[in-house]
Amino acid sequence: MVQNVYFSHDGAVDDLVSLFLLLQMDNVKLIGVGAIGADSYTEPAVSASQKIIDRFGHGAKLEVAQSDARGVHTFPTEWRMDSFRVDAFPVLNEFGAPKTPVAKEPAWKDMLDKVMASDEKVTILMTGPLTDLATALKAEPKIADKIEKLVWMGGTFDNRGNVAEPEQDGTMEWNAFWDPAAVKTVWDSPIAINMVGLESTRQVPLTVDVRNRWAKQRKYAGLDLIGNGYALVPPLAHFETNSTYYLWDVLTTVQSQYPEIVKTKTVNSDVIADGPAQGRTYEKADGRPVEMVYEVDHDAFFDKIDELARKAD
């Protein structure tokens, strides 16, 4: 069954690889793409998205919307710079300026308009902060009725966060920490949520073995793109550092269409929006239900990436 999907991402390496993979999935009908300069800068995040659609989108007629959102806590500049590097990849620049247009409206409005105009319900896939969905919900709460579900990379329920910044207690995930109030707004809405938090992404680190596996297949343009992307970021070698990369967004994207590679359970939960734990998602007996991914079939996941990426040429 074909699923209508609106993809909102924030321009990091794994967000852009996710866009590439989505474009290879037979059962996904992408109806829109929005880019938010959270773990990136907005201009290269938008531009790299346009070019990935041009080069790997099999002729898809899409627009890329630019977000005007500003976070409460900004990502480290060093991480955000990756978006400029991906945007400059030769494979994305062989044919000059992008042909996929930039949408007229800001990303939250583009999401609202495209979801409301869709015949079928829409799955919203978000691999960055929830700001644009929260803004759309505030402008038009009825958008919730048109959303099949939200699939989100963000949060964690085990209190082991990945934010190393002052004035926070280490329990939250970065996408939630960037705009904690937006997470609370979405949690308080009736939208069904499928959540990929850090407990599952920790099972799929970027390692040297994973990189080598892609390197061996670089004759496929799609695997060369993935290999180049993940060459920009540090793998898990001897021990985890603040910059160690996991396949956060790629796991989220792949499991959204191939749920057989993960195990999920329902967690009743809430979100803390203020103070040193702001952005923390936590279990709460009378909280709202979330379908939470807690386990990944590691090998099946990496096989699926290869299979999809080989279809791209």
Ligand code: AGV
């Ligand atoms: O918290 C994970 C989210 C994902 O959406 N991002 C990166 C993924 O796109 C933020 C992030 C956490 N740690 C990072 C991140 C790191 N070491 N480098 C870059 N981004």
Ligand code: CA
């Ligand atoms: Ca991301």
